[in-house]
Amino acid sequence: MSLHRLAFRLRPTVTHVRSLHSSGYVQQQEAVAVEPEPESVSVFRTQEKDPACHSDKHVGQFYTLSSAHVRPLFPDSLPWRYQQQMKTFNETCIMVRQPALEVISYLKKADYSQPALRYVFYGLKGTGKTMSLCHTVHFCYTQGWLVLHVPDAHLWVKNCKELLPSSYKLSRFDQPLEATTWLRNFKITNEHFLPKIKLKERYVWTKRESTEAGSSLGELVDQGISRVKSSSDVVGAVMKELRLQSGQPGADFRLAVAVDGVNALWGRSTIKKEDKTAVDPEELTLVYNLRKLMKNDWSGGAIITTLSQTGSLYLPKSAYLPQDLLGERGFDSMDPFIPVSVPSYSEKEFESCYLYYMDRNWLQHPQSRTEEGKKELVFLCNMNPSMFERLCGYL
Amino acid sequence: MLMNDSSAAVSPQICGTPALRRKNLGAAGPEKFTPEFIQKQVEEFEIGKRHLANMMGEDPENFTQEDIDRSIAYLFPSGLFEKRARPLMKVRLSADLCFPPCEAVQWGPDGRPFHFLFYTGKQYYYSLMHDLYGRVLKVEKHQDQLRAKGLFPTEPKQIALGTSRWLTKEELEARLVEPISSQDYEYFIQLMERLLAMPCCSLEQQFVMSHRQQLEAQSMHQVVPPLQKDDAGVDFSTAEGRRKTSRGSVVVRDCGAGRLTVNGQDYLHYFPVLQDREQLMFPLQFCGLLGRFDLDCSVSGGGRSSQAGALRLAISRALLSFLPQSEGEAMRQAGLLTPDPRVRERKKPGQEGARRKFTWKKR
Numbered sequence: 001m002s003l004h005r006l007a008f009r010l011r012p013t014v015t016h017v018r019s020l021h022s023s024g025y026v027q028q029q030e031a032v033a034v035e036p037e038p039e040s041v042s043v044f045r046t047q048e049k050d051p052a053c054h055s056d057k058h059v060g061q062f063y064t065l066s067s068a069h070v071r072p073l074f075p076d077s078l079p080w081r082y083q084q085q086m087k088t089f090n091e092t093c094i095m096v097r098q099p100a101l102e103v104i105s106y107l108k109k110a111d112y113s114q115p116a117l118r119y120v121f122y123g124l125k126g127t128g129k130t131m132s133l134c135h136t137v138h139f140c141y142t143q144g145w146l147v148l149h150v151p152d153a154h155l156w157v158k159n160c161k162e163l164l165p166s167s168y169k170l171s172r173f174d175q176p177l178e179a180t181t182w183l184r185n186f187k188i189t190n191e192h193f194l195p196k197i198k199l200k201e202r203y204v205w206t207k208r209e210s211t212e213a214g215s216s217l218g219e220l221v222d223q224g225i226s227r228v229k230s231s232s233d234v235v236g237a238v239m240k241e242l243r244l245q246s247g248q249p250g251a252d253f254r255l256a257v258a259v260d261g262v263n264a265l266w267g268r269s270t271i272k273k274e275d276k277t278a279v280d281p282e283e284l285t286l287v288y289n290l291r292k293l294m295k296n297d298w299s300g301g302a303i304i305t306t307l308s309q310t311g312s313l314y315l316p317k318s319a320y321l322p323q324d325l326l327g328e329r330g331f332d333s334m335d336p337f338i339p340v341s342v343p344s345y346s347e348k349e350f351e352s353c354y355l356y357y358m359d360r361n362w363l364q365h366p367q368s369r370t371e372e373g374k375k376e377l378v379f380l381c382n383m384n385p386s387m388f389e390r391l392c393g394y395l
Numbered sequence: 396m397l398m399n400d401s402s403a404a405v406s407p408q409i410c411g412t413p414a415l416r417r418k419n420l421g422a423a424g425p426e427k428f429t430p431e432f433i434q435k436q437v438e439e440f441e442i443g444k445r446h447l448a449n450m451m452g453e454d455p456e457n458f459t460q461e462d463i464d465r466s467i468a469y470l471f472p473s474g475l476f477e478k479r480a481r482p483l484m485k486v487r488l489s490a491d492l493c494f495p496p497c498e499a500v501q502w503g504p505d506g507r508p509f510h511f512l513f514y515t516g517k518q519y520y521y522s523l524m525h526d527l528y529g530r531v532l533k534v535e536k537h538q539d540q541l542r543a544k545g546l547f548p549t550e551p552k553q554i555a556l557g558t559s560r561w562l563t564k565e566e567l568e569a570r571l572v573e574p575i576s577s578q579d580y581e582y583f584i585q586l587m588e589r590l591l592a593m594p595c596c597s598l599e600q601q602f603v604m605s606h607r608q609q610l611e612a613q614s615m616h617q618v619v620p621p622l623q624k625d626d627a628g629v630d631f632s633t634a635e636g637r638r639k640t641s642r643g644s645v646v647v648r649d650c651g652a653g654r655l656t657v658n659g660q661d662y663l664h665y666f667p668v669l670q671d672r673e674q675l676m677f678p679l680q681f682c683g684l685l686g687r688f689d690l691d692c693s694v695s696g697g698g699r700s701s702q703a704g705a706l707r708l709a710i711s712r713a714l715l716s717f718l719p720q721s722e723g724e725a726m727r728q729a730g731l732l733t734p735d736p737r738v739r740e741r742k743k744p745g746q747e748g749a750r751r752k753f754t755w756k757k758r
Contacts, residue, residue, distance in 0.1 A: 124664075317664075318660075318664065372680075372683070372685075375653075375680075375685040375686055376676060376680055376685065378653065378685075378686070379653060379672070379676050379679070379680075379685055380669065380672050380673065380676060381663075382655075382661065382662065382663040384663055387663065391669070
């Protein structure tokens with residue numbers, strides 16, 4: 001079989017090719033006219049757009065998200081640099097990697113009548129925890145789950161422009177701006193779920209405004225967006241409703257709670273009260289409600305989180321293990337959880353990323369296209385994905 | 396003496412008698428040390444050394460110079476920073492502070508100078524030129540003799556100069572222990588060249604070579620660290636490097652995968668800045684050995700940039716043992732093996748920094 005012979009003629013760096021026979025991939029650098037495929041398919045890309053079908057044989061390959069999925073799913077939740085890359089390359093490609101695949105396989109096999117399982121992505125800085133989270137969230141979305149995505153929990157505990165005392169409980173504080181932003185994004189993501197879910201309780205906002213039981217979630221969310229003052233309480237109400245309803249036999253949806261930087265919930269905050277004392281995260285309504293969601297006393301869904309040192313407060317740069325980042329309280333609250341380590345690129349993944357940048361004409365420097373240049377890049381970034389991306393930005 | 400007297404007559408007489416002025420002129424110049432005087436001083440030193448040994452309760456017979464230094468440092472503790480300004484008890488007869496040889500007296504007790512060219516003023520220089528010209532004449536005579544016998548060689552043997560150069564003016568001055576002018580130096584070089592131009596100059600090879608300085612190739616000074624083998628049979632070599640106040644040492648192991656560890660941490664975490672990692676990469680990239688070695692580094696002192704520079708030097712030195720001589724020479728010419736001599740300049744009193752002066756105010 002000529003394709004079989006082709007496998008042996010490929011470069012030594014790409015000896016790991018497995019799926020040549022099934023999908024007919026052709027090495028783009030080889031000028032072989034054996035079986036000319038019309039599309040320029042390459043070794044580092046996969047045509048499989050559905051995360052549910054990703055398996056071990058796709059590890060190291062990039063898959064493209066369709067724009068119809070990207071806009072609603074990640075209105076503001078991808079990393080900033082990645083958003084820039086999306087705009088430059090005019091496409092959204094995520095690399096299929098082992099940690100995300102592991103969590104997706106657990107999600108597929110999990111029993112949803114049991115309390116929700118907690119998955120925690122941890123690793124050194126810049127190894128791809130947030131991207132793994134986004135990959136998993138995309139999987140949940142394509143499976144039709146309701147996605148409750150908090151892009152960065154650290155944003156809720158620092159740089160708060162407006163802090164109002166909570167109307168519901170006097171000791172707590174509201175953050176109207178963050179709450180409204182989050183509600184807006186939630187609405188965009190879960191557009192089709194909002195009319196379907198009905199509220200079980202009645203919520204009273206002021207003397208004249210209230211939301212009756214039986215009205216849809218969409219109305220509640222709109223209430224929060226329009227009445228900014230009570231938006232934090234609306235967020236709390238939304239979370240409570242979803243938590244109560246997801247495990248019920250009548251519910252036809254599964255709840256995926258995705259939180260990036262979950263260690264912010266149990267850390268310290270830089271927000272100060274009027275008398276200059278620091279606010280404990282517990283005293284913030286948003287954080288308080290999110291912590292309730294983090295407890296696994298509800299069923300019918302999964303909790304997928306990431307630890308992050310980058311935005312964290314008062315934590316040393318060398319900390320990356322769950323024990324260090326979550327602290328005592330956080331670890332006790334999150335225990336038991338499934339830790340998933342996210343390592344730096346392996347040789348294969350690095351090669352794949354390098355070919356992707358070459359394909360997108362991102363590496364302009366002539367030296368970077370040679371073997372020597374590649375070795376230099378490997379040395380300088382030590383297989384760290386974010387370092388590699390920053391380095392290639394200069395070339 | 397005569398010249399001085401005439402100038403004294405021209406200058407206005409402010410005060411004093413001619414007798415006083417003559418006494419001043421006689422005391423001009425540094426004190427002349429005769430060999431007898433030097434001998435007497437050495438004897439006094441020996442006696443003083445025995446006294447010192449007795450004082451310290453040690454054996455006078457086996458009292459070495461180190462013991463003297465120790466005892467003096469104990470008896471006269473000094474807080475001065477300049478080591479040469481501290482109390483010293485030492486005999487130094489060579490061209491040094493105590494008894495410079497040019498100050499040794501040049502004439503005997505009857506006032507008659509020893510050297511026949513003393514009255515030229517530059518006795519050693521003129522004696523050298525005289526000697527040189529004598530040799531030139533000798534070589535010419537030898538050539539005439541050969542020609543007369545008919546044995547004049549058609550291809551005369553030249554002196555193998557090799558990689559050497561003539562002594563510089565400063566070196567010649569140091570050798571002759573007296574100052575010479577640049578014109579004198581030029582005459583010397585011209586006469587030497589004339590000697591070299593003659594066919595049979597190989598007679599005077601030793602004399603010529605004694606006035607030339609050997610230029611050694613710099614790479615011969617480089618000490619290559621030895622290549623050792625550890626228990627698993629893997630080659631490794633260790634080297635140290637420094638830059639400013641940082642000191643680093645590196646163990647380079649063969650058959651590796653390009654892993655680096657600095658002080659136990661991953662180098663990506665220890666050096667977050669790209670510039671430092673590029674510095675570490677430079678020696679390996681230069682020799683084209685990027686993915687071959689495993690490096691285990693330890694560094695202390697200084698800041699991030701100087702630590703990176705120290706490690707770079709250490710890596711280059713360690714790589715020398717894995718590379719052939721020519722590659723080592725290439726590294727030296729690239730500047731990888733030169734320790735950077737720049738250190739922080741001290742702040743001077745009266746200035747704000749090392750160079751920066753205080754703001755100048757007109758009033």
